Amino acid sequence: MNNQRSFFFNVDWLTVLIYLALCTIGWFNIHAAVFDETHPSLIDLDTNYGKQFIFIISAVVLGSVILLLDSRFISGLAPVVYVTTVLLLMVVLVVGKNVGGNQAWIPLGSFRLQPSEFAKFSTCLLLARYLSGVNVRITEFKSFLMAAGIIALPMLLIMLQPDTGSTLVFCSLIFVLYREGLSPYFLIIAGLLIALFVLSLLFNQLYLIGILIILSVAAAFLLRLRREGLVALAGGLIISIAFIFSVNFLYNNVLQPHQKSRIDELLGIKTDLRGAGYNVNQSKIAIGSGKLWGKGYLQGTQTKYAFVPAQSTDFIFCTVGEEWGFAGSIVVIGLFMFLLLRIIIMAERQRSPFSRVYGYGVASIIFFHVIINIGMTIGLVPVIGIPLPFISYGGSSLWSFTILLFILIKLDSNRLGHVL
Structure with missing residues (x-):
């Protein structure tokens, strides 16, 4: 009895309430996004909102089962779960x-299972299991290579589908490695490469290389670099030039035509409001038309007349903006920020390295999804097709995010007990 009472009081119920609030908001907005007057009921199973109700109920049951598991069982199961998702x-x-x-x-009768969604929490589990090992130091090349391999394997398989959006989600796990001791130079280098990629598309590559050479020479003189510094600077310059020349190959041979069109539209290289830019343009119209307080529940014209494609999945935030306005959008974003804050607090208060690493994995993946999904609906990032956690329509997405979050809640509830 005492153990049951202790378990009850140790569960972070505030995080559970935020989760339930986001799921409920998602359900109502899916109802508004694909509302059918011939099927007005929220629990009509012939509609997506009726199916989402079943997904939510089953997700809550799934989360409850996770809370009843032994934490040591979760840690021990990490390799099995990872291998299973890789096989899927x-x-x-x-x-x-x-x-x-x-x-x-994978078609399963009338339902479709999306393994890439479940690969997110399985990768977090195995990464946490590995990085919490006794002799593992992320600053050592062998440990870094192993951790990178754990992340890269599902990325490669998902890229072959090809699903660029889901692939990029795994890049967010670099923040986990950074929290565990990876040099911040890796983050700086990653940021510089992204900047070079964008600049290479916007400007003549020869001009860009010329500017880099001038800046490098100026840095060498101003900083009075010695031999080691000059070698490092020269190495960085050579790598940058090679990367700039490789941009055309990457852009023309790796990215899909629709992905290139979306990047061109975002960067202003091309403007095609009837083609590649149609989704984002309609999305911005929908969100902007909501103004401060929104048009009201089920009153969104952009939503009702299906001007915005994928309005119950990737572009669900348009419904929030149109029907609930700026105020409603701030509430949703605020709930996500509060959830992320709770996750980081939970991760930092863990006695177990496994739980801490896993917690930062959860925070990284949810943060990436929220920033990219909302960003693409307002035209700040390219459209890469990833769902808004707990809000977008879909069973695989909701279940995977539920498992991802509730495993952390379970680990946190046991933080004062045994150390994994």
């Missing part, structure tokens, strides 16, 4: 159903 990612390449150009779903 291989299976989907063979028997998967192609939807929207991505072979990412």
Whole structure:
């Protein structure tokens, strides 16, 4: 009895309440996004909002089951879960159903399972299991290589589908490695490479290389670099020039045509409001038309007349902006920020390295999804097609995020007990 009472009081119920609030908001906005007057009921199973109700109920049951598990069982199961999801990612390449150009779903009767969603929490689990090992130091090349391999394997398999959006989500786990001791220079280098990629698309590459050479020479003189510094600067310059020359190959041979069009539209290289820029343009119209307080529940014209594609999945935030306005949008964003704050607090108060690493993995993935999803609906980032956690329509997405979050809640509830 005492153990049960202790468990009850140790669970972070505030985080659970935020989770339930986001799921409820998602359910109502899916109802508004695809509302059918012939099926007005929120629990009509012939509609997406009726199906989402079932997904939410099953997700709550799933989360409750996770809270009843032994924490040591979760840690021990990490390799098995990871291998299982990797195998599913291989299976989907063979028997998967192609939807929207991505072979990412395994058909199971009337339901479709998306293994890439479940690969997120399984990768976090195995990464936490590895980095919490006794002799593992992320500053050592061998440990870094192993951690990078754990992240890279599902990324490679998902890229083969090809699903660029889900692939990029795994890049957010670099923040986990940074928290565990990875040099901040890796983050700086990653940021510089992204900047070089964008600049290479906007400007003549020869001019860009010339500017880099001038800046490098100026830095060498102003900083009075010695031999070691000059070698490092020269190495960085050579790598940068090689990367700039490789941009054209990457852009023309790796990215899909629709992805290139979206990047061109975002950077202003091309303007095509009836083609690549249509989704984002309609999305911004919908969100802007909501003004301060919104048009009201089920009153969104952009939503009601389906001007915004994928309005119950990737572009669900448009419904929030149009029907609930700026005020409603701030509430949703505020709930996500509060959730992320709770997750980081939980991660930092763990006695177990496994739980801490896993907690930062959860924070990284949810943060990436929220920033990119909302960013693409208002035209700040390219459209890469990833859901808004707990709000977008879909069983695989909701279940995977539920498992991702509730494993952390379970680990946190046991933080004063045994150390994993």
